[in-house]
Amino acid sequence: MSHLMNTYARLPIAFTRGEGVWLWDEAGRRYLDALAGIAVNGLGHGHPRLVKAIADQAAQLIHTSNIYRVLRQEQLADRLCELSGMAQAFFCSSGAEANEAAIKLARLYGHQRGVEIPTIVVMEKAWHGRTIATLSATGSRKAQAGFEPLVAGFVRVPYNDLDAVRAVAEHNRNIVAVLLEPIQGEGGINVADIAYQQGLHALCRERGWLYMVDEVQSGIGRTGSWFAFEHAGVKPDVMALAKGLGSGVPIGACLADGAAADVFKPGNHGTTFGGGPLVCAAALATLDIMAEEGLLANAARQGARLQDALETGLKGVAGVVEIRGQGLMLGIELDRPCAEIVKQALEEGLLVNVTSDKVVRLLPPLILEDGHTDQIAAILVPIIKRFLGA
Numbered sequence: 001m002s003h004l005m006n007t008y009a010r011l012p013i014a015f016t017r018g019e020g021v022w023l024w025d026e027a028g029r030r031y032l033d034a035l036a037g038i039a040v041n042g043l044g045h046g047h048p049r050l051v052k053a054i055a056d057q058a059a060q061l062i063h064t065s066n067i068y069r070v071l072r073q074e075q076l077a078d079r080l081c082e083l084s085g086m087a088q089a090f091f092c093s094s095g096a097e098a099n100e101a102a103i104k105l106a107r108l109y110g111h112q113r114g115v116e117i118p119t120i121v122v123m124e125k126a127w128h129g130r131t132i133a134t135l136s137a138t139g140s141r142k143a144q145a146g147f148e149p150l151v152a153g154f155v156r157v158p159y160n161d162l163d164a165v166r167a168v169a170e171h172n173r174n175i176v177a178v179l180l181e182p183i184q185g186e187g188g189i190n191v192a193d194i195a196y197q198q199g200l201h202a203l204c205r206e207r208g209w210l211y212m213v214d215e216v217q218s219g220i221g222r223t224g225s226w227f228a229f230e231h232a233g234v235k236p237d238v239m240a241l242a243k244g245l246g247s248g249v250p251i252g253a254c255l256a257d258g259a260a261a262d263v264f265k266p267g268n269h270g271t272t273f274g275g276g277p278l279v280c281a282a283a284l285a286t287l288d289i290m291a292e293e294g295l296l297a298n299a300a301r302q303g304a305r306l307q308d309a310l311e312t313g314l315k316g317v318a319g320v321v322e323i324r325g326q327g328l329m330l331g332i333e334l335d336r337p338c339a340e341i342v343k344q345a346l347e348e349g350l351l352v353n354v355t356s357d358k359v360v361r362l363l364p365p366l367i368l369e370d371g372h373t374d375q376i377a378a379i380l381v382p383i384i385k386r387f388l389g390a
């Protein structure tokens with residue numbers, strides 16, 4: 001009998017070691033990691049420079065408190081603002097907390113403008129986390145069921161539908177912000193159209209709403225640029241980051257700009273662990289390594305190569321609905337639930353994931369090389385064909 005709470009239907013496998021794109025299980029069997037801990041291990045496993053940065057910082061100083069200045073945190077805020085064009089950063093320890101900060105910021109912003117019941121527009125199929133507020137913002141009834149009452153102050157619209165947002169704006173005077181994943185991750189790798197993002201951004205400007213993006217999964221190089229919002233060329237007022245930021249150490253960030261900057265004052269928000277020296281050193285090393293090793297360009301190139309190989313391999317196969325995504329954030333939607341594919345791939349030494357029941361999701365490390373990319377396709381294509389009876 002396990003003493004773990006039964007929150008995960010875990011696969012019966014435990015990894016004991018990792019190097020680059022490879023993981024080894026207890027029996028010494030090797031796996032090609034095309035999931036990267038769900039978009040976390042962008043540098044792969046055991047990157048020597050990251051390991052050294054963490055070890056050096058651990059030896060020097062792990063934690064003090066946000067009661068004091070934290071130099072590594074200040075450096076990381078500078079670096080993230082330089083990369084994103086944003087003005088300020090708040091650090092926390094997860095994606096859900098980054099979104100909690102965004103939600104609180106938007107509410108405070110609303111109250112400061114005399115809106116009594118500040119309301120945030122959120123999307124169908126959105127995923128923002130599992131805390132009560134972020135769960136309420138999340139567009140998954142499955143995740144929400146049993147946890148009612150949910151938090152009020154959200155209004156939900158279909159994804160990629162600007163008219164739906166305009167229609168809500170007509171009768172709801174309490175809207176203060178929109179929260180959007182430029183590419184939905186858990187929702188099935190759904191890509192927001194460029195024109196939609198631009199239109200939504202313009203609508204936010206027109207109405208004085210905050211344009212908030214959840215880039216917890218899509219940020220930090222995953223889509224071939226530092227942030228997915230760059231593909232649409234519209235800078236957000238608020239951005240949530242986490243997964244890839246610390247290469248596996250728990251760090252999240254909420255960045256603010258423009259009207260969203262300076263909304264929080266001392267006492268409005270905080271956290272004990274957020275932005276400590278250790279996690280900030282890991283994030284700083286992650287960003288340095290990504291820049292110096294050209295991992296953004298590599299993510300774009302390998303992503304295109306992988307998408308090509310999948311499209312070629314699955315061309316004309318009945319049951320494949322769509323192959324989509326950007327950079328190394330890819331999904332293969334099938335016409336039926338396909339969770340079994342995860343186990344079949346595991347048997348063949350490949351780690352993938354299925355999300356939204358029908359979407360095979362690939363989030364490999366950004367250090368992927370041509371040979372790895374080709375190997376992912378070479379293993380996965382026959383599995384999908386067999387699964388579909390093609």
Ligand SMILES: *Cc1c(COP(=O)(O)O)cnc(C)c1O
Pocket residue numbers: 093094095096097099127128129130181185186214215216217218242243
């Ligand atoms: C994973 C994810 C979250 C939640 O992050 P946690 O670290 O699990 O709390 C929020 N938003 C998006 C887009 C995510 O992919």
